[in-house]
Amino acid sequence: MNLNYIKPNEWKIVEEGFDKDNVTASESLFSLGNGAMGQRANFEETYSGETFQGSYIGGIYYPDKTRVGWWKNGYPEYFAKVLNAPNWIGIDISVKGKELDMSQCKIIEFNRELDMKEGVLNRTFVAELEGGDTVKVKSTRFLSMKLNEVGAIKYSVTPINFDGEISFSPYIDAGIMNEDANYDEFFWEILDSREDRNEAYILSKTLKTEFHVCTGMKIEMTLNDLLIDIEREVSRSEKKIRYTYKSEMKSGDTLTMFKYGGYVQSMNHPKRELFNASRRSLEEAAEIGYDDLYQSQKEAWATIWDTADITIEGDISAQQAIRFNIFQLNQTYSGDDSRLNIGPKGFTGEKYGGSTYWDTEAYCIPFYMSTKNKEVARNLLLYRYNQLGKAIENAEKLGFKNGAALYPMVTMNGEECHNEWEITFEEIHRNGAMIYAIYNYVNYTGDLEYIVSHGMEVMIAVARFWSQRSSFSSEKKKYVILGVTGPNEYENNVNNNWYTNYLAQWCLKYALENLDLIKKSHPKEYERILDKTGLEADEAHHWREVVKDLYFPFSEKHEVFLQQDGFLDKELIPADKLPRSERPINQKWSWDRILRSPYIKQADVLQGMYFFENHFSLGQIEKHFDFYEPLTVHESSLSPCVHSIMACALGREEKAYEMYLRTSRLDLDDYNHEVHEGLHITSMAGTWLSIVQGFGGMRNFEGKLSFNPIIPKNWESYSFKIKYRGHTIKVFKNHEGCKFYNESDSPIDIVVKGQEVKIFNQDLVVI
């Protein structure tokens, strides 16, 4: 595959010239989504070359129970698979009876653009078919932000050098399989279908989970921009409905199809209403009309960009990259449905099962909280609050008692649905991230009531888990936490992972503090919480014991906390001494070799120091950064951003910029040779953090919003906006200094480079 084939452009992702080797990568990079559904950038017309066809619907999954070899006691009942959904975009084209297939034609021109400003995918190409007949094709497609069950396609064909019959065959196909299915298992059952007057609908349901989905299409056609009525031929099988419209065309004529399509599903409609709901949604789209729907798309994205945009002057490639990240995050999650969450690959691939990970709490919440509003962040917290019961059940399965909760590592509905013991059972630090997210939200928004109304219950359940999960070592005379996997998944089943222990201790302290606070400030609510959770005094007493006597591995010699017990027994050779041919190690080395090596997949001790920067001196942070960063191979997409932010805080501008590039263009430049599998959506929030918390130096410790902006040498300027407690603040930085605009009606106190500053509405403060 050719790396770096994407052309630089401030607002667009651009591919010029057709290269079959790039097709699957581009299908990922040009993906579309509207928060409720999404799809890879597959061609509408037939493509017989290598392709990865994928359409996905938010919340819809399949509980796969395939087993191999050995199954550990306590394993989840199923592994959640994100399901490839029916295809509604397909339009087969034939030219004088020959199928148009880019893989089989001579492609004279090819241009594909993802217009991030407008939220639209454009493609134009000129193809010469066998025999020399040449056609020009133009397709525009978007998934409506206004009507989130609808997508629209405008697809035009113009014969260039011949007169003859062109036929358009749009279809819906509910017979789509997953790439990762064993034995070609089909995860859907087709229930019924209807078709009438250029509209077709297929009702299907997922096996086992029984999500019902109605897939629909509605067709309109124009010849040279005039509406025409062509008789359709209908070809109908159980899983597929296909129309064919034939037209005799003159050279230079343009035949255009408007195809409205999409899904309605049973999470949002009664099952028996789905046919009607689907018809209504497409009729609404058609009544609005293609052009006006397009207009509404532009407006919706303009609203998003108004606060979410980050500008970078002087580095077009960096500008393109940051917008790409922000665009994809907004395509994946719109924040208005607390049943949905942010899958690591969003709607762009099957991997990671489309499920929810701790990525949301650790990386995504700050992005949505700052660029949308606190309700969106609150919805993400409520997602976990609503699943507390399942988290308690999950902990019970593992032998915990008395209302202790262990949130799942991977979930669709609150149940654990991952099946590696070293992750599912041992990567328990995620439980701490749930509490960190509450702290982060409350700290940022000031919404203390959330703790009283919801957060405290979660904190108690998680504190119970940590207190039961630590055990007393007679040898060390300390509490220890044995058998865990830290954020660095290149270590499994280690003892006393510092990050996990630190987070555990903090969760216990934070729960105790908040219990005290609520007791004083909300005595009635306090009683309700005690009542509901059954919390006893001796529990809190034990929590205090664990807080006091928890063990943290430390090296006197290196003056650093150790990632885990025994870390210094490894051969501590810096990662840059490894031959290039052995990188990335997760593709070149066997698992045991990785495990006994010192190499760190993603920030682990440093992740803790990032979360709790205010607990450590800059000197301490620097020692740890210098010890761990050289051993870090950044083979998780979530790694470079944290290092970039810390490097900024330490004034290591060059390292910060190096790490920033890795995070921001991870997918566009395909650093890890895997973009064809889908995009790294959750890490895109990390890229945003790299600018706002990294270069921008934004912090929010002890109730004060502060900034400490620096700028990479080769940028002229950058700017970003954040929403903060009812204010919208724009930060601009160039090599002369920085400016702060307060776009809101009331003044706000901020700290810039250690100085307190009050900025009034529409005020411009230059420092």
Place this chain on the structure above:
Amino acid sequence: MNLNYIKPNEWKIVEEGFDKDNVTASESLFSLGNGAMGQRANFEETYSGETFQGSYIGGIYYPDKTRVGWWKNGYPEYFAKVLNAPNWIGIDISVKGKELDMSQCKIIEFNRELDMKEGVLNRTFVAELEGGDTVKVKSTRFLSMKLNEVGAIKYSVTPINFDGEISFSPYIDAGIMNEDANYDEFFWEILDSREDRNEAYILSKTLKTEFHVCTGMKIEMTLNDLLIDIEREVSRSEKKIRYTYKSEMKSGDTLTMFKYGGYVQSMNHPKRELFNASRRSLEEAAEIGYDDLYQSQKEAWATIWDTADITIEGDISAQQAIRFNIFQLNQTYSGDDSRLNIGPKGFTGEKYGGSTYWDTEAYCIPFYMSTKNKEVARNLLLYRYNQLGKAIENAEKLGFKNGAALYPMVTMNGEECHNEWEITFEEIHRNGAMIYAIYNYVNYTGDLEYIVSHGMEVMIAVARFWSQRSSFSSEKKKYVILGVTGPNEYENNVNNNWYTNYLAQWCLKYALENLDLIKKSHPKEYERILDKTGLEADEAHHWREVVKDLYFPFSEKHEVFLQQDGFLDKELIPADKLPRSERPINQKWSWDRILRSPYIKQADVLQGMYFFENHFSLGQIEKHFDFYEPLTVHESSLSPCVHSIMACALGREEKAYEMYLRTSRLDLDDYNHEVHEGLHITSMAGTWLSIVQGFGGMRNFEGKLSFNPIIPKNWESYSFKIKYRGHTIKVFKNHEGCKFYNESDSPIDIVVKGQEVKIFNQDLVVI
């Protein structure tokens, strides 16, 4: 299920009275095998109740590539599945048009006997069908030891209280599925079938591995012991051929079917010869005739029992159990084919894939070596020698170099075919067992030439592995072995497992010693070996460094070697303090809880002290036994035997007997609630060791065969025989003393209770 329903009997396994709940357990317990094939004790006639149908052919497997969720880099390409083979035993019976099915009749009498002395399975029952017609059925079945491709069934039906039509419908069915197949996948392809004159054959092949198997049957019938010729009706489908023989019978008449059946397969015959080979094998059986074939079966087993038998007087249940173990070991492996090995479940179930584990080297070799002859043990060593190339490839896949070998944890043909990283990649101690087996064999047989001709090459490859697998810890200033799983699989990815380190060090020392020996004694062979392996002087130098500086975790406080680094951080609560309701922990606890507990699945440190008892003082062994045994939960079938042997050596007769009972009646009394899945074949060798090395106290250190017999209180006497360097020695022990018979022509020196004794041929020495 009813435990302990098996009736005590010295030579038989007996079930009396029919209980549907026992069917699947009995199918395991009454299994038949002849080293080349085996089968669960399924009924010949239809049984519609719960049953686990299983027939297996030695060496035949399927490479299953089903994947779930996550796949680690370096994982094996497949997981080997033992394949359920075609059914040749089936005989449907109908009585006046009604099907005979024990699940649907009233069973008036039922008796099932596995006659271990003769190697035959007998079953008689009287069944009353709906309407009151009553029949008596008698079936006898064996898998011939003389013709190992043939089995024979004599099946008789006698109407007791009616006249009427009885029909026999024998069949062969090649459409058999595995219990553990996902999505009902069928692992065989049917190629062709033939039938003619009461004989039928189906040729099928396994998918992917392409083993070809011809399954055949040949039918003869008698009425009241006179041969009769009944016209057969033929019912034939792709996968099954079924004959029907109908006979009008009078009350008291006995209609008997002789069914010869079995498999010929492509490991032993050219593929295109299989039909003919199958026909020849069945014709040979029929020519010999049922009675004479039965006679040859008795003789073959008499020969086996002559040396392999262990007698126990005064405890019929112990007598039954030890014979059961010896019987099953001989059914599983006959020792004449170096391509075969001993699967942990033999031919009695699907679990563990029927493949080869380190069980063979650690437990089974001594049994076969002592009760058969050195060629059998040598064949087991050659099995691994022949797979050395694959073991080197396997190590290369994991990043090892220069001819280092890692033998697979689980294999069918030398390739690794297990897919848990903590086992496949980390349970590397098995590599040491390969060398221990060579040492054990040479030590016992005196066949030093094996080391020169084969063993040294294996030793070099394994020594290379250990020297590369250890790394230098700057912190400890010692070599360490990080990231392993010891024999105690309730710990994964630990550092410096004492057993692994000890075995690694010993392997390096033993290789160095033998290199020196061969250099002196066989200089030409020495050159050949250096040439073939490319061994360099600096390699041996590095081996010496590792031997000198390898680290062993030790507790000064407890004066014991620690199972691994950090073991003392666990809560060391003795296993007998756990509530009964939480045992076995592998069925009650989640994996993470097991891992962070101190509980030991099977001997780990103690396994090393068992192997190398002569390296430690009795006082040291006692300290370790007292430290580890109370933490051991014996949830591997390979655990109690080692503890029984050590307890004997320590004079802990009561503990020894407790452990002996667990090992010897593990399956008969179904200690682990899993006998329905199949028998624990390899651990049966451990039971034999518990008598011979445990109570008998046999040792063979420094070239001297020694005994130190003790006897459990409630036994009157026991005796066993061993073959040793051309001698056959019988040991008899009762409460008065012990007697030694030398059955061979030449005298032999042995040590009894520390005293040297010379015993002459047919001599009886009483001590």
